[in-house]
Amino acid sequence: MPLKISGAFLLLLPALLLLVALFIVPIGWFLSSSIAELGTWAEIWAEAEDVLLSGAVGRSLVNTGAIGLIVTLLTLVLGYPVSYALSRVRGAAFTAILLCIVLPYFTSTIVRTYAWMVLLGRNGLINQILLGLGLVDEPVNLLYNRTGVIIGMTYVLLPYMVLTLYAAMKAVDPRLMQAAEGMGATPAQVFRRVFMPLTLHGVVAGVLITFILAIGFFVTPALMGGPGEIMVAMLIEREVEITQNWPSAALMTVVLLAVTLTLYAVYSRFAEPGEALR
Amino acid sequence: MMGPVLRATLLRALVVLLCFGLLAPIVIVAIASFSGDGYLKFPPETFSTRWYARFLGDPRWRQAIANSFMIGIMASVLATLLGFLAAYAMVRASFPFKRVVAALLLTPVIVPHVITAVAIYFLSARLGLVSVRPWIAVAHSLVALPVVLVILQSALRTVDPALERAAMVFGCTRWGVFRRVVLPLALPGVVSAALFAFLTSFDELVISIFLAGFRSETLPVRIWNSLLLEVEPTIAAVSTLLIAVTTLALGIDALLRRRRLGATPAG
Numbered sequence: 001m002p003l004k005i006s007g008a009f010l011l012l013l014p015a016l017l018l019l020v021a022l023f024i025v026p027i028g029w030f031l032s033s034s035i036a037e038l039g040t041w042a043e044i045w046a047e048a049e050d051v052l053l054s055g056a057v058g059r060s061l062v063n064t065g066a067i068g069l070i071v072t073l074l075t076l077v078l079g080y081p082v083s084y085a086l087s088r089v090r091g092a093a094f095t096a097i098l099l100c101i102v103l104p105y106f107t108s109t110i111v112r113t114y115a116w117m118v119l120l121g122r123n124g125l126i127n128q129i130l131l132g133l134g135l136v137d138e139p140v141n142l143l144y145n146r147t148g149v150i151i152g153m154t155y156v157l158l159p160y161m162v163l164t165l166y167a168a169m170k171a172v173d174p175r176l177m178q179a180a181e182g183m184g185a186t187p188a189q190v191f192r193r194v195f196m197p198l199t200l201h202g203v204v205a206g207v208l209i210t211f212i213l214a215i216g217f218f219v220t221p222a223l224m225g226g227p228g229e230i231m232v233a234m235l236i237e238r239e240v241e242i243t244q245n246w247p248s249a250a251l252m253t254v255v256l257l258a259v260t261l262t263l264y265a266v267y268s269r270f271a272e273p274g275e276a277l278r
Numbered sequence: 279m280m281g282p283v284l285r286a287t288l289l290r291a292l293v294v295l296l297c298f299g300l301l302a303p304i305v306i307v308a309i310a311s312f313s314g315d316g317y318l319k320f321p322p323e324t325f326s327t328r329w330y331a332r333f334l335g336d337p338r339w340r341q342a343i344a345n346s347f348m349i350g351i352m353a354s355v356l357a358t359l360l361g362f363l364a365a366y367a368m369v370r371a372s373f374p375f376k377r378v379v380a381a382l383l384l385t386p387v388i389v390p391h392v393i394t395a396v397a398i399y400f401l402s403a404r405l406g407l408v409s410v411r412p413w414i415a416v417a418h419s420l421v422a423l424p425v426v427l428v429i430l431q432s433a434l435r436t437v438d439p440a441l442e443r444a445a446m447v448f449g450c451t452r453w454g455v456f457r458r459v460v461l462p463l464a465l466p467g468v469v470s471a472a473l474f475a476f477l478t479s480f481d482e483l484v485i486s487i488f489l490a491g492f493r494s495e496t497l498p499v500r501i502w503n504s505l506l507l508e509v510e511p512t513i514a515a516v517s518t519l520l521i522a523v524t525t526l527a528l529g530i531d532a533l534l535r536r537r538r539l540g541a542t543p544a545g
Contacts, residue, residue, distance in 0.1 A: 111481075
């Protein structure tokens with residue numbers, strides 16, 4: 001039964017209040033008051049240049065972008081076949097694949113990160129296997145460096161990519177592919193000329209959501225990375241918790257927030273909001 | 279050119295391998311947590327529950343379990359309540375800027391949690407609310423709200439508006455329609471939403487790191503604090519508890535979903 005606008009507004013009000021009181025106001029207050037501490041606009045601008053172009057922050061911004069890109073590409077390459085399979089199978093196989101995606105997806109990030117810390121350690125299973133196969137002569141350092149961060153983050157973010165791709169793939173009408181086959185297309189042609197173009201928007205949405213989440217990542221790089229893999233979210237945390245330099249944290253937040261929201265605006269043109277959530 | 283059979287076999291092998299890779303780390307941690315060895319080894323040479331004994335024997339860990347459940351339940355109730363009202367409005371009403379409101383309500387999962395956490399910490403420090411458990415629950419309900427909204431919007435879409443109209447025609451008030459028609463039909467969805475809201479709070483780390491203080495450490499915060507020092511086997515036992523809670527929640531959700539689908543054979 002249709003609701004009047006006034007009724008809808010009343011129902012939405014509590015949720016919007018929570019959003020305003022714990023999200024919009026705190027972010028706005030934190031940013032404005034921390035940045036206002038710096039003085040006039042000219043002083044703010046000078047400080048922003050100082051902070052954002054300084055060695056440590058500049059490097060972390062580059063790191064954040066680079067790690068985000070690598071992880072996004074890896075999740076796409078690994079996630080595409082899984083989503084494809086998920087969109088094509090039925091019954092028990094479907095349930096099995098879905099379980100393998102959903103269980104990690106809903107397991108705490110810190111647990112998933114810890115699992116890889118155990119596997120990648122010097123005496124961990126991966127090193128045991130590599131040594132056992134004779135691929136290496138001594139344990140390889142897979143933890144506390146970029147390799148560790150990339151493996152950990154790819155693992156944590158893979159389910160988001162798979163579920164976004166799957167949403168686009170299951171919407172493809174299988175009869176279109178049958179029709180193409182009926183008209184003499186080879187399987188490779190059907191894939192390239194029918195399936196790929198029809199799921200391209202899902203790829204764009206998956207890449208955007210994964211990249212957005214990757215550049216804001218904090219837990220996994222903090223635990224699995226070394227001093228060379230400091231990402232901007234980690235610097236923000238440090239500025240607040242350790243040095244209590246609020247203005248500098250605020251300036252970095254502005255950059256991260258601006259990039260995130262811009263990409264999110266693009267993302268919502270490609271996907272129904274919330275698609276990746278379920 | 280590869281033959282189609284070979285290609286299908288290769289794809290299948292690849293998918294099996296990837297699925298194994300997704301599941302294996304979680305399974306391995308769960309198995310390793312029962313190790314009887316002095317350090318974490320897989321496969322374990324001997325089995326024991328010593329890490330569980332150490333985990334459950336430590337009052338700080340026990341306090342963390344209690345904190346996690348308490349905060350999770352409070353956050354779940356709040357997020358489900360607010361989310362239900364909002365989802366009902368989103369599904370049943372059309373109003374200007376609806377897409378904008380929908381996108382806005384989901385931003386807490388998009389904006390990096392560090393930013394949300396720092397901002398809430400900034401506010402809480404000024405209001406003296408750091409390490410106050412109900413307040414942490416309110417903060418968690420902010421990130422659980424989008425999850426609830428997505429689940430409840432899809433659950434409410436399956437409730438036929440004609441049923442609500444029919445009840446009104448027969449003299450039911452709006453509140454009566456809500457209580458006797460909408461709520462019973464959407465109930466499995468509501469329970470699912472509450473479950474996932476609980477899970478979101480139970481697993482949340484970044485906001486909790488800032489808000490917990492010493493008194494209100496949750497399980498993920500305790501794990502975080504101890505992992506910064508060393509990778510010790512007790513964490514495997516704690517992790518297994520978290521994995522078990524997730525598995526349980528997913529199992530209940532699967533049962534509810536079966537009922538939900540059974541109730542609406544057409545949709």
